[in-house]
Amino acid sequence: MKKTNKSTKSILFVLMLTLLAPALVIAAGTKEASGVEGTETAMPEGKTKSAKYIFLFIGDGMGLPQLNAAEAYLKAQRSSDAGIEKMNFSDFPAQGLTTTYSSNAFITDSAAAATAIACGYKTASGIISMDESKEKKYPTIAEMAKKAGMKVGILSSVNLDHATPACFYAHEPTRNNYYNINIQLAESSFDYYGGGMVRTSKTPEGEKTAHDVMKERGWQIASTREELNSLVPGKQAYAYNHGFAFNALDYTIDQESDDISLAEFTAKGIELLDNPNGFFMMIEGGKIDWACHANDAVSSIFDTFAFADAVQEAIDFYTDHPDETLIIVTGDHECGGLTLGFAGTKYSSAFDKLAEQKYSFEYFNNYVLASFKKENPNGTFSQIRSTIEEGFGLRDLSDYELSRLQSSFKESMLAKKDRSKNDQTYLIYGGYEPLTVTITHLLNQRAGLAWTSYSHTGIPVPTFALGVGAEQFNGYFDNTDIFKYMKAVMPLSAAVAMSK
Numbered sequence: 001m002k003k004t005n006k007s008t009k010s011i012l013f014v015l016m017l018t019l020l021a022p023a024l025v026i027a028a029g030t031k032e033a034s035g036v037e038g039t040e041t042a043m044p045e046g047k048t049k050s051a052k053y054i055f056l057f058i059g060d061g062m063g064l065p066q067l068n069a070a071e072a073y074l075k076a077q078r079s080s081d082a083g084i085e086k087m088n089f090s091d092f093p094a095q096g097l098t099t100t101y102s103s104n105a106f107i108t109d110s111a112a113a114a115t116a117i118a119c120g121y122k123t124a125s126g127i128i129s130m131d132e133s134k135e136k137k138y139p140t141i142a143e144m145a146k147k148a149g150m151k152v153g154i155l156s157s158v159n160l161d162h163a164t165p166a167c168f169y170a171h172e173p174t175r176n177n178y179y180n181i182n183i184q185l186a187e188s189s190f191d192y193y194g195g196g197m198v199r200t201s202k203t204p205e206g207e208k209t210a211h212d213v214m215k216e217r218g219w220q221i222a223s224t225r226e227e228l229n230s231l232v233p234g235k236q237a238y239a240y241n242h243g244f245a246f247n248a249l250d251y252t253i254d255q256e257s258d259d260i261s262l263a264e265f266t267a268k269g270i271e272l273l274d275n276p277n278g279f280f281m282m283i284e285g286g287k288i289d290w291a292c293h294a295n296d297a298v299s300s301i302f303d304t305f306a307f308a309d310a311v312q313e314a315i316d317f318y319t320d321h322p323d324e325t326l327i328i329v330t331g332d333h334e335c336g337g338l339t340l341g342f343a344g345t346k347y348s349s350a351f352d353k354l355a356e357q358k359y360s361f362e363y364f365n366n367y368v369l370a371s372f373k374k375e376n377p378n379g380t381f382s383q384i385r386s387t388i389e390e391g392f393g394l395r396d397l398s399d400y401e402l403s404r405l406q407s408s409f410k411e412s413m414l415a416k417k418d419r420s421k422n423d424q425t426y427l428i429y430g431g432y433e434p435l436t437v438t439i440t441h442l443l444n445q446r447a448g449l450a451w452t453s454y455s456h457t458g459i460p461v462p463t464f465a466l467g468v469g470a471e472q473f474n475g476y477f478d479n480t481d482i483f484k485y486m487k488a489v490m491p492l493s494a495a496v497a498m499s500k
């Protein structure tokens with residue numbers, strides 16, 4: 001792993017990252033940069049147009065609160081007035097609300113949600129593009145596109161064998177069959193995979209890893225920016241980057257200059273896939289979800305900006321091909337039960353306070369807290385208090401905040417097996433590192449943000465569309481309809497392939 005000692009990183013760099021990164025990341029993702037205003041999307045009467053180029057962006061865990069929090073944060077960075085600054089896709093001409101339930105649960109998981117979007121069928125939570133009996137494989141829109149001669153790309157900021165991307169190329173009774181999913185990726189005929197590394201660590205002993213299979217099959221494999229840049233069209237390509245945890249990309253807030261962004265993977269995808277028969281590309285912003293499971297609003301916000309930057313690549317492409325391109329941006333479900341409002345702050349909000357957070361919960365766990373525990377096995381809260389102040393801006397603590405931090409610190413200093421496990425501790429810590437989740441809760445609450453869960457919730461998500469056939473995405477519809485609307489504008493050859 002390339003990052004072994006991030007804790008030695010200079011304060012200056014952290015400061016620069018904090019001050020500059022939002023401005024840089026945000027610049028491309030905002031409304032004024034998008035160039036979509038006044039876009040004509042209505043189809044000429046009686047004429048069915050088809051979309052030769054289809055971009056499907058899925059913000060994992062991105063409900064309206066996640067989007068709105070990013071927009072409120074952006075506004076707070078630029079002005080003391082209340083309000084929002086829209087993301088580029090928030091201004092797309094077609095807008096809808098999408099229900100997300102699975103066939104067996106009001107609150108879906110990513111597997112059932114992505115099966116609905118990719119295949120047009122509801123299935124039970126945990127299943128990858130198969131029916132509830134786990135016998136029938138549903139053809140996916142990506143497979144249909146490939147069959148019809150289009151090129152196909154699957155991208156994600158989390159591991160490419162995670163549930164959402166897997167539902168476009170694999171069929172498995174459970175999302176946890178990582179090895180089988182890995183191998184289905186390596187044996188697929190798709191043209192380009194980009195993002196987080198597949199988990200080769202899940203390979204059973206004596207078996208070939210997905211990387212081995214890809215090498216045998218002559219794939220181009222890239223794991224650095226230089227290698228990514230040297231990929232050429234015409235040969236299957238797999239480009240990955242992995243951060244310090246779980247082989248997914250690092251949280252955007254923690255990324256350094258050698259980390260490849262989702263937008264870079266997307267730009268390369270356009271270059272590799274562009275051809276006279278068109279392409280289908282699915283791009284997942286997967287770490288929005290992971291940050292929200294951990295109730296870390298700031299990391300979710302920065303990953304939403306990175307997601308919008310990837311969307312911008314598609315918008316730029318659309319500008320050159322407005323009559324042949326469809327861009328869809330949706331979420332697969334909400335995560336964390338985030339809301340913009342908190343009992344303790346009543347009618348006040350202070351989103352500017354969030355800018356004080358300098359790294360993700362995961363970075364704090366892995367580098368800051370872990371080394372503190374190692375160096376100070378009997379450490380006290382007062383020893384780590386200034387680190388928390390610097391990392392998260394939690395100064396001038398109220399009695400309530402101090403007692404929450406002290407008690408969670410005590411829990412975090414215990415070995416995992418010695419920590420109390422009951423309903424009460426689950427509600428306040430959710431199985432996460434007690435001190436860290438308390439820090440993000442308190443900072444989020446100061447800003448006027450609050451969480452109700454460490455899991456997904458069942459509220460509908462917003463969906464936006466731009467380009468050919470975008471008008472279908474106006475209204476209140478189900479996630480299975482996204483498949484139907486995409487299918488309706490696929491080139492004729494693809495529609496024929498789908499009916500087989």
Ligand SMILES: [Zn+2]
Binds near residue numbers: 061110289
């Ligand atoms: Zn999730």
